[in-house]
Amino acid sequence: MQGYGIVLIGLLALLIGLTAGKAWERYKLVEGRWVDRRRVRQSPHFILGLNHLVAGQVDLAIDELERAAKLDPGALELRLVLGNLHREKGQVGRAIQEHQALLQRPRLNKIEHANVLLCLGLDYRRGGFVDRAVAAFQDVLKLDPDNEAALVNLEKLQEDQHQWQEAYVTRRRLARIAGPPDQPNSQLILAFLENELGLQALKEGRLDDAIARFEAAIDLDSRVVPAYLHLGDAQHQRGDLAAATATWERAIAVAPDRAYLSLARLEETYDTLGQPDRFAERCRALTAASPREWRARVALARHLTHGGEPSLALELLFDALEHNPHAIAIHQAIWATLSLLDLPKQLVARYIDITRQSVFYLDPHVCLRCRYRSTELIWQCPHCHEWNTFVEERITPATDTEAEIPAALVQ
Numbered sequence: 001m002q003g004y005g006i007v008l009i010g011l012l013a014l015l016i017g018l019t020a021g022k023a024w025e026r027y028k029l030v031e032g033r034w035v036d037r038r039r040v041r042q043s044p045h046f047i048l049g050l051n052h053l054v055a056g057q058v059d060l061a062i063d064e065l066e067r068a069a070k071l072d073p074g075a076l077e078l079r080l081v082l083g084n085l086h087r088e089k090g091q092v093g094r095a096i097q098e099h100q101a102l103l104q105r106p107r108l109n110k111i112e113h114a115n116v117l118l119c120l121g122l123d124y125r126r127g128g129f130v131d132r133a134v135a136a137f138q139d140v141l142k143l144d145p146d147n148e149a150a151l152v153n154l155e156k157l158q159e160d161q162h163q164w165q166e167a168y169v170t171r172r173r174l175a176r177i178a179g180p181p182d183q184p185n186s187q188l189i190l191a192f193l194e195n196e197l198g199l200q201a202l203k204e205g206r207l208d209d210a211i212a213r214f215e216a217a218i219d220l221d222s223r224v225v226p227a228y229l230h231l232g233d234a235q236h237q238r239g240d241l242a243a244a245t246a247t248w249e250r251a252i253a254v255a256p257d258r259a260y261l262s263l264a265r266l267e268e269t270y271d272t273l274g275q276p277d278r279f280a281e282r283c284r285a286l287t288a289a290s291p292r293e294w295r296a297r298v299a300l301a302r303h304l305t306h307g308g309e310p311s312l313a314l315e316l317l318f319d320a321l322e323h324n325p326h327a328i329a330i331h332q333a334i335w336a337t338l339s340l341l342d343l344p345k346q347l348v349a350r351y352i353d354i355t356r357q358s359v360f361y362l363d364p365h366v367c368l369r370c371r372y373r374s375t376e377l378i379w380q381c382p383h384c385h386e387w388n389t390f391v392e393e394r395i396t397p398a399t400d401t402e403a404e405i406p407a408a409l410v411q
C-alpha cells in the first residue's frame with residue numbers, strides 16, 4: 001500500500017513539473033509582469049498581418065504585425081521579420097536600425113545572435129555597404145559555421161567584387177554542407193569560378209596557370225563552354241594551333257547550340273592551317289543536325305561570300321531567314337549580299353516574299369498580366385482570363401525613349 005502511495009506522489013510530482021514547464025513555456029516575465037507568449041500568434045493582428053503578406057500588401061502587413069508585436073515586446077522573430085519587411089520596401093536605414101537594436105538585447109543565444117546578424121548583413125548588402133555586409137556574414141559564420149544563407153550571400157558579394165579565389169573557397173564550403181544531392185549544381189558553379197581564375201591568369205600573362213585552370217574547369221563540369229573557348233585561346237597564344245582547334249571542336253560537340261562562339265575562332269585557324277574546307281564542312285554538319293541553327297548558316301554564307309560565291313551564300317541566308325525571321329543579323333547579311341550582287345529584282349522580290357510569310361510580321365499581341373502571346377488582338381486572355389490586358393508588342397530600338405509598353409515586355 002505504501003509503495004503505491006510513493007508511486008502516486010511520484011506521478012503527481014511529475015504532473016506538477018510538466019504543468020509548470022508548460023506554463024513557463026507559455027508565460028514569460030517581461031518588466032515585472034507575466035506575458036502570454038501564445039497571445040502574439042493567436043492575435044488577430046498576427047493572422048491579418050500574415051494574410052496581407054501573402055497578398056503582397058507590405059504596408060498593411062507591417063501595420064498589423066507592429067500591433068501584434070506590442071503584445072509581446074520581447075518577441076524576437078517578429079521584430080526580425082518587421083526589419084526585413086522594411087528592407088524589402090527599400091527602407092534600408094529603418095531595417096538596419098531595427099536589427100541593430102535587436103543586437104543590444106541581453107541574453108541572446110548563439111543562434112538568435114546569428115539570425116540577427118544575418119538580417120543585418122542582408123540590410124547592408126541591399127544598401128550597398130559591401131564591407132559591412134561581408135563583415136556581418138563572416139560574424140554569422142563564426143557563430144554558426146554551417147549557415148548556408150550567410151555563405152551564399154558572402155559568395156555573391158565576393159563574385160560581385162571579382163574575388164574569384166575567395167568565392168571558390170566559399171562555394172567549396174557550401175558544396176560540403178549541401179552533400180551529394182546538390183553537388184552537381186555546386187560543381188557547375190565551381191567550374192565557372194575556375195574559368196574566371198583562368199581568365200585572370202590569362203590577363204596577367206600566366207599562360208601555364210591559365211591553361212591548368214581552364215582544364216580544371218572542364219574536369220569539374222564538361223558543360224562549361226567558356227572554359228573551352230578560353231583554353232583554345234590560351235593554346236593559340238602559345239602557338240599550338242592544332243590543340244586550340246581540337247579544343248574548340250570539343251566545345252561544339254559538348255554544346256552545339258553555342259557552336260557559333262567557336263566558329264569565328266575556327267574559321268581563322270583552319271585558314272592558317274591551310275584547310276579552309278574544314279570550316280564549310282563543320283558549318284554544314286551543324287545546319288544538317290539542326291534546321292534552326294541560323295548562326296552556322298550565316299557564318300558559312302560569310303565564308304562563301306569571301307570565297308567569291310555570293311549567290312550560294314544568299315540561298316543559305318534565305319533558308320536561315322525562313323527558320324529565324326526575327327534575327328536581325330540575317331537581314332543585314334542578306335542586304336549586304338544583295339548589294340554585292342547589285343540588287344537583282346528577282347532576288348529582292350524573293351526576300352520580300354519570305355518576310356511576308358513569316359509569323360514575325362503578324363503583329364504579336366501580348367497579355368500584360370501573364371505574357372500570353374497571340375497573333376491577333378483578343379479581349380479576354382485565354383490563359384489568365386483577365387479582360388483588356390493585351391498590348392501590341394513592339395520591339396523598340398535601343399535609343400527609343402518613348403516606349404509604349406513596359407520595358408519588361410520588350411524582348
Ligand SMILES: [Zn+2]
Pocket residue numbers: 367368369370371372381382383384385386389
Ligand atoms: Zn494573360
